[in-house]
Amino acid sequence: MTPRWILIGILGVLAAVVALAFADPHRMVSPGDLRPAHASLQQDCFACHTPFAGVSSEKCVGCHAIADIGRVTTKGAPLDRRSHMPPFHQLLARQDCMACHTDHPRPRLTRNLAQPFDHAMLAADARARCSACHQPPADALHRGADLPCAQCHGVKAWKPAAFEHTQFSLASPHDTACATCHVGGNYKAYTCYGCHEHQKGRIEAEHREHGIRDIDNCVRCHRGADGEHGEGREGTERGEGREGGDD
Numbered sequence: 001m002t003p004r005w006i007l008i009g010i011l012g013v014l015a016a017v018v019a020l021a022f023a024d025p026h027r028m029v030s031p032g033d034l035r036p037a038h039a040s041l042q043q044d045c046f047a048c049h050t051p052f053a054g055v056s057s058e059k060c061v062g063c064h065a066i067a068d069i070g071r072v073t074t075k076g077a078p079l080d081r082r083s084h085m086p087p088f089h090q091l092l093a094r095q096d097c098m099a100c101h102t103d104h105p106r107p108r109l110t111r112n113l114a115q116p117f118d119h120a121m122l123a124a125d126a127r128a129r130c131s132a133c134h135q136p137p138a139d140a141l142h143r144g145a146d147l148p149c150a151q152c153h154g155v156k157a158w159k160p161a162a163f164e165h166t167q168f169s170l171a172s173p174h175d176t177a178c179a180t181c182h183v184g185g186n187y188k189a190y191t192c193y194g195c196h197e198h199q200k201g202r203i204e205a206e207h208r209e210h211g212i213r214d215i216d217n218c219v220r221c222h223r224g225a226d227g228e229h230g231e232g233r234e235g236t237e238r239g240e241g242r243e244g245g246d247d
Helices: 004-023 025-029 036-041 057-061 140-145 200-209 231-237
Strands: none
Touching (some): 004 025
């Protein structure tokens, strides 16, 4: 049986804790100071917390309207886009503020409870529209590519990119600068006359010897430096594209 003096001691400690909780609730209950933006709520726990239920997103959106997050402050002042991420909270599949945010950055335990942003949090249609959040690159390569971002880039990081030149193998000696084939940064068109051994007159003469008339679309027959050919090669062997082939 527990000695009486131990029970009295335990009850005394509990009474002291309860008394301190009423005397200085912030120091006894709070996991740490709030972030500077919410410093005015330092002593008003119930501005964000519901007794015995914790923090809910409904409390957050009472001050932070979803449509305004990332655009203006809670007082209506416009945010400087250069120092803030583009607005994206409106595109989230589920409004769960605590999944990413904690207003008590210390102690370290509470800071680790916040999860980093994951593109899986976005609604499906938003995940497919990178430009909803990201400014499209303005360089010539991306302007002419006209491809979905996911074909080359992943959502973990912009680099590395896994670009694949599917129509034509870029193995040596075709592992060269893009401008060699795509003159003037026009990636919707190409030419094979950018190399010194591909003078147009010479190529036309060589193909004419074999009765091949249409040489504008080189990759129709030639797919790389290893001698592979596309479907067009079979067509020319049947007479398609040859001079007099339809006679």
